[in-house]
Amino acid sequence: MPANTKFELKLGAPTREAFGRTLAELGKENPNIVVGDADLTKSTMTTYFAKAFPERLFECGIAEANMVAIGAGLAMSGKIPFVSSFSAFIMTKGFEQMRCLVAYPNVNLKVVGTHSGISIGEDGPSQMSMEDLALACALPNFTVLSPADEVATKWAVRWAANHVGPVFIRCGRVKAPVIYDADATFEIGKGVELLGGTDVTLVATGLLTAECIKASDILAGEGISARVIDIHTIKPLDEELLAKAARETGALVVAEEHLVDSGLGARVAQALARHAPAPVEFVGLTRYAESGSPDELLDHYGMRAPEVAAAARKVLARKK
Amino acid sequence: MQKTSNPAELAGICRQIRRHIITMTGAAKSGHPGGSLSAVEILVTLYWDVLRHDPAQPRWPERDRFVLSKGHAAPVLYGVLAECGYTPVESLNTLRKLGSIYQGHPDVRFIPALEASTGSLGEGLSVVLGMGLAAKLDNSPTRSYVVLGDGEIQEGQIWEAAMFGAFHKADNVCAIVDYNRIQLDGFTKDILDLEPLAAKWQSFGWHVIELDGHDIAALQAAFAEAAATKGKPTVLIAHTVKGKGVSFMENNPKYHGVAPNAEEIELALKELA
Numbered sequence: 001m002p003a004n005t006k007f008e009l010k011l012g013a014p015t016r017e018a019f020g021r022t023l024a025e026l027g028k029e030n031p032n033i034v035v036g037d038a039d040l041t042k043s044t045m046t047t048y049f050a051k052a053f054p055e056r057l058f059e060c061g062i063a064e065a066n067m068v069a070i071g072a073g074l075a076m077s078g079k080i081p082f083v084s085s086f087s088a089f090i091m092t093k094g095f096e097q098m099r100c101l102v103a104y105p106n107v108n109l110k111v112v113g114t115h116s117g118i119s120i121g122e123d124g125p126s127q128m129s130m131e132d133l134a135l136a137c138a139l140p141n142f143t144v145l146s147p148a149d150e151v152a153t154k155w156a157v158r159w160a161a162n163h164v165g166p167v168f169i170r171c172g173r174v175k176a177p178v179i180y181d182a183d184a185t186f187e188i189g190k191g192v193e194l195l196g197g198t199d200v201t202l203v204a205t206g207l208l209t210a211e212c213i214k215a216s217d218i219l220a221g222e223g224i225s226a227r228v229i230d231i232h233t234i235k236p237l238d239e240e241l242l243a244k245a246a247r248e249t250g251a252l253v254v255a256e257e258h259l260v261d262s263g264l265g266a267r268v269a270q271a272l273a274r275h276a277p278a279p280v281e282f283v284g285l286t287r288y289a290e291s292g293s294p295d296e297l298l299d300h301y302g303m304r305a306p307e308v309a310a311a312a313r314k315v316l317a318r319k320k
Numbered sequence: 321m322q323k324t325s326n327p328a329e330l331a332g333i334c335r336q337i338r339r340h341i342i343t344m345t346g347a348a349k350s351g352h353p354g355g356s357l358s359a360v361e362i363l364v365t366l367y368w369d370v371l372r373h374d375p376a377q378p379r380w381p382e383r384d385r386f387v388l389s390k391g392h393a394a395p396v397l398y399g400v401l402a403e404c405g406y407t408p409v410e411s412l413n414t415l416r417k418l419g420s421i422y423q424g425h426p427d428v429r430f431i432p433a434l435e436a437s438t439g440s441l442g443e444g445l446s447v448v449l450g451m452g453l454a455a456k457l458d459n460s461p462t463r464s465y466v467v468l469g470d471g472e473i474q475e476g477q478i479w480e481a482a483m484f485g486a487f488h489k490a491d492n493v494c495a496i497v498d499y500n501r502i503q504l505d506g507f508t509k510d511i512l513d514l515e516p517l518a519a520k521w522q523s524f525g526w527h528v529i530e531l532d533g534h535d536i537a538a539l540q541a542a543f544a545e546a547a548a549t550k551g552k553p554t555v556l557i558a559h560t561v562k563g564k565g566v567s568f569m570e571n572n573p574k575y576h577g578v579a580p581n582a583e584e585i586e587l588a589l590k591e592l593a
Contacts, residue, residue: 066480073450
């Protein structure tokens, strides 16, 4: 484990598990919270809520478009609905309903996509969501959250329940390394500088946050001081923190388990072009993946610390 | 507004709403007069006789809900909302103009008394089912109504929602299919036939009532039957005439999405005098 950092990166709960547990807690606290699921309660982990509050869990069957619109109707009548499915399905099959019934009229629906990225593993590309952040960020009025671990997920779900307006939360299938202390606090739209550094900044979200911490260790061994920033709020993006990092370190790497052309990296590049132009390299997905174990896939498709470190060296070479 | 159950009075209101539809779409030089005219009796019967609502308290929590899923028929809804007193009558002719509250399709951002923004077809049935679930959770007497276009129910989501509504015994929801048999490209039977329509809804577990959608007394009876039907949602298959009330528009696919010109406005208003 990283020698020069404070992070042990022990495996914690999958972020979907943290979502499900938190949702059940919220159900106890607020009778207005209702949940829709599309025949995946045992996978999205809305099963905890379903067991505790069966009368407030609406099983929609395998019909995501209808589920999103049902959720919108519940929200229009004053409920706080969370609708959940695999990210690959809810963001694509429910997208038009989110656009017309949720985003444009600014309706208070919470959408949670689980099993995002390629780390769903063996199920393969039809179930892998590599486009969900792009789709969610394309919708005005949506806040888009991509928590890195169980602690950040718990906060994200609680924040979403209290916020009036549409929210998308991206969760993963596999156990996620714990980055945050249980009592850590977060602020919406504010990235977290996990490690200070002066030569390059590694910007990450989701599972890649832990990889960036490990990459900073690799780089430290080469005498390179890498700053690490976790972006849990993809939209609104913390442009100020990113611009500061660009000005102070002069080069950045953005790492995400998402298509590089349309995810966090694209948004970071846009922000920097506006406020503090600097060379940026991107670690992410460029093609549809395949079946395999989550760990094999993350290795095979370059979603690991060595690829982040290589991108850092590359961007450093471009730095004036 | 003065609510009424008197069919003759309701028919008089219908004539007024039809005049609004003609002048509104005429002034806009675009819009969907045909499918607005076909739904007039349905909306007028709902708003003046059936719905529990109060224009003085548009957000009254226990009000009944109405969603116009076939959002392109906005002119009929705007005429009704204005005559009820929710919105101004005098600006109806700003329909579709920049800054007007009378947007091309119903938009809650401009008219807060609307229950939902609509326009993308196939979505409204799900929305009222969500509203129906919320009412049941709250033990509220609220009933939720949605008007669907006939072409609209070619959308797959309608049938996802139909399955959901019957399974969840949404007896506080009533859908009305405005079966005017014409969609943009022509007659529904030639585009993608809906028949056997009543059998489809029946097989999905809905209580089905077929009726003449311009017969106010029949509509009143059907809405009462829907409210009395427990354990399943009700759908009214309302046989209507596209362009109803204006002779040259009736049953003419041209007036699905084409507004009347000046000469046609004059002719139409004469017929609706």
